[in-house]
Amino acid sequence: MSEEKIKIFLVDDDAVYLKLLEIEFLQNADFEIETYATGELCIENLKNHPDVVILDYYLDGIDKAAMNGIETLDQIKASNPEIAVIMLSSQDSIDIAVNCMHHKAYDYVMKSETAFLRLQKNITNIFSYQKIEKQLNWYMGHM
Amino acid sequence: MNDYIAKPVDERILYSKIISLVKRNTGQEPIEKDEEVIKDKCIDLDYLNHRTKSHPKLMMEMIGAYLEQTPPLILAMKQSLIDKDWDLLYASVHKMIPSFSIMGINIDFENMAKKVQEYAVNQKQSEGIPRMIAQLDQICTQACAELEEEFNRIKNTN
Numbered sequence: 001m002s003e004e005k006i007k008i009f010l011v012d013d014d015a016v017y018l019k020l021l022e023i024e025f026l027q028n029a030d031f032e033i034e035t036y037a038t039g040e041l042c043i044e045n046l047k048n049h050p051d052v053v054i055l056d057y058y059l060d061g062i063d064k065a066a067m068n069g070i071e072t073l074d075q076i077k078a079s080n081p082e083i084a085v086i087m088l089s090s091q092d093s094i095d096i097a098v099n100c101m102h103h104k105a106y107d108y109v110m111k112s113e114t115a116f117l118r119l120q121k122n123i124t125n126i127f128s129y130q131k132i133e134k135q136l137n138w139y140m141g142h143m
Numbered sequence: 144m145n146d147y148i149a150k151p152v153d154e155r156i157l158y159s160k161i162i163s164l165v166k167r168n169t170g171q172e173p174i175e176k177d178e179e180v181i182k183d184k185c186i187d188l189d190y191l192n193h194r195t196k197s198h199p200k201l202m203m204e205m206i207g208a209y210l211e212q213t214p215p216l217i218l219a220m221k222q223s224l225i226d227k228d229w230d231l232l233y234a235s236v237h238k239m240i241p242s243f244s245i246m247g248i249n250i251d252f253e254n255m256a257k258k259v260q261e262y263a264v265n266q267k268q269s270e271g272i273p274r275m276i277a278q279l280d281q282i283c284t285q286a287c288a289e290l291e292e293e294f295n296r297i298k299n300t301n
Contacts, residue, residue, distance in 0.1 A: 014212070014238050014241060014242075015212045016205065016209050016212055016241065016245060017241045017242075018208075019204055020194065020205065020245060023194060023201050024194065027195075058234075061233070061234030061235075062216075062231070062234050062235065062238065064230070090237060090240055111241050113244070
């Protein structure tokens with residue numbers, strides 16, 4: 001029986017970038033993808049159990065009442081700390097990067113032509129780390 | 144040379160390039176005039192063709208997303224200048240920036256949008272801002288018109 005596919009949520013209010021990212025993921029890797037234009041929709045759908053969330057930092061630009069990226073990140077982590085969250089931003093800012101890390105993001109990736117490759121590499125690392133952790137726990141339990 | 148294709152050759156990109164060349168040469172107008180029009184185009188869909196492997200449905204979805212998102216952003220950008228709403232100006236230009244390279248629009252306009260963003264962060268009026276916003280408005284409006292044509296061309300040939 002084949003293993004279940006890794007489920008990824010893509011969250012961005014920029015519909016063009018969101019669509020491009022979805023296409024990249026669907027064409028180049030075997031993932032199950034769900035896309036959301038707002039942090040609120042992402043939170044509402046956490047019941048679908050994503051393994052990884054790729055989240056835009058600046059979600060409250062046009063709609064000032066919208067939940068921003070950090071608030072969404074906090075709510076995801078409060079709901080399930082095991083969900084890995086990778087933050088996306090157009091700005092190359094150390095302050096934003098540090099802020100994301102303080103809020104327990106797995107990584108911070110700049111929106112650029114190579115963003116997809118970096119995201120893919122991050123996802124591979126997340127799952128190899130989780131695999132090693134599981135194996136370690138198994139061995140510890142059998143010692 | 145009329146066009147080029149990078150190796151390894153993707154048959155769908157090759158197919159779309161052949162179709163566009165054949166269509167161009169069967170028109171009523173002389174080739175020179177046709178090529179002059181193409182030179183004036185502000186969009187270049189090479190990047191998008193590469194990313195979508197020229198898949199018509201995916202191309203249409205990408206172009207459709209741009210056509211839906213960009214006109215309200217242009218309006219927001221212009222209105223925010225009138226209202227001196229620097230946060231909205233920053234947000235609308237910020238949201239436009241990734242689309243410039245995706246749609247193959249000259250990098251000068253992306254840099255111009257980044258400059259407007261800087262001014263908006265500092266929340267200060269500058270003489271150059273209205274001119275840059277007018278240019279961004281013009282290029283994005285032109286891109287929308289060209290992309291709409293492209294959308295219909297893909298729709299009608301598939």
